[in-house]
Amino acid sequence: MEYRNCPRCGALFPYISSPICEKCVKEEEALFQGVRAYVKEHPNATILEVSTELGISTQKIYKYLREGKLELINNDGIELKCDRCGKPITTGRYCKSCTVRLEADLSGAYQDFSYKRIGKMHTYKREKGKD
Template sequence: MDLRNCIKCGRVFSYRGSEICSRCGENDEESFKRVKEYLYDHPGATISEVSEATEVSEKLILKFLRDNRIEIRDESNFFLDCERCGKAIKSGRFCDSCAVELKRGFESVLPKAHEKKPEVKTSTTNRMFIAEMRKKQK
C-alpha cells in the first residue's frame, strides 16, 4: 500500500493514481458541477467571470479545461496552448497533430497488443499429478 500526502490539504491517504485525497476529489467534483451549471446558463462567460460567480479558482477551471472536462466555445477569443508545439487549442493538453504524433511514437515503442503470443502446448505427460505422487509415497 502506497501512502502519500494530498497536494491540496496535506492529509495522508492511500494512493490510487490521483495526487489528491478522496475528500479533496469530492470537493473538486462539487466545484466542477457548479462550473458546469454556470456555463450552461452563461455559455459565453470568461474564466474570470466563471471563477467569481462560482467561487472556484481560475487554476482549477484551467485544470478542467486541460482534462477535457469542459471546452472553450468557438466564438471565444481565449485559447489554451498545446504543451508540445504551442498551437492554440480549446481543451486538453495537446493539439490534434501532436496527439497523433505522440500516439505513433508510443505505438512504435510499446509492444503490439494484437500480436499473438506463442502458444504453449501442454500435454498430459508434462503435468504434475499430486495424487499419484502421494500414492507412491505411501
C-alpha cells in the same frame, strides 16, 4: 501500500493514483460539476465571469480546460496552446495533429518493446533426496 498526506487538507490517505485524498477528490468533483452546470446555463460566459460568480480561481478553470473537461467556445483573448507545437487549441494539452503523432509514436514504441525478449527463464529441477 503507500500512505501520503493530502496536499489540500493534510489528511493521511492510502496512495493509489490520485495525488489527493478521497474526500478532496469528491469536493473537487462537486466543484467541477458546479462549473459545468454554470457553463451549461451561461454558454458564453468568460473564464473571469465563471471565476467571479462561483468564487473559484481562474487557475482551476484552466486546469479543467487542460484536462479536457471544459472547452473554449469564445476565447475572448484567452488562448490555450498545444504543449508540443504551440498551435492554438480549445481544450486539452495537444492539437489534433500532435495527438495523432504522439499516439502513433507510443503505439510504435509499445510494439518495439513487446517484441524484444530480454533473456530466458528456466525452471530448476531438484534431485529427490537433496535439499
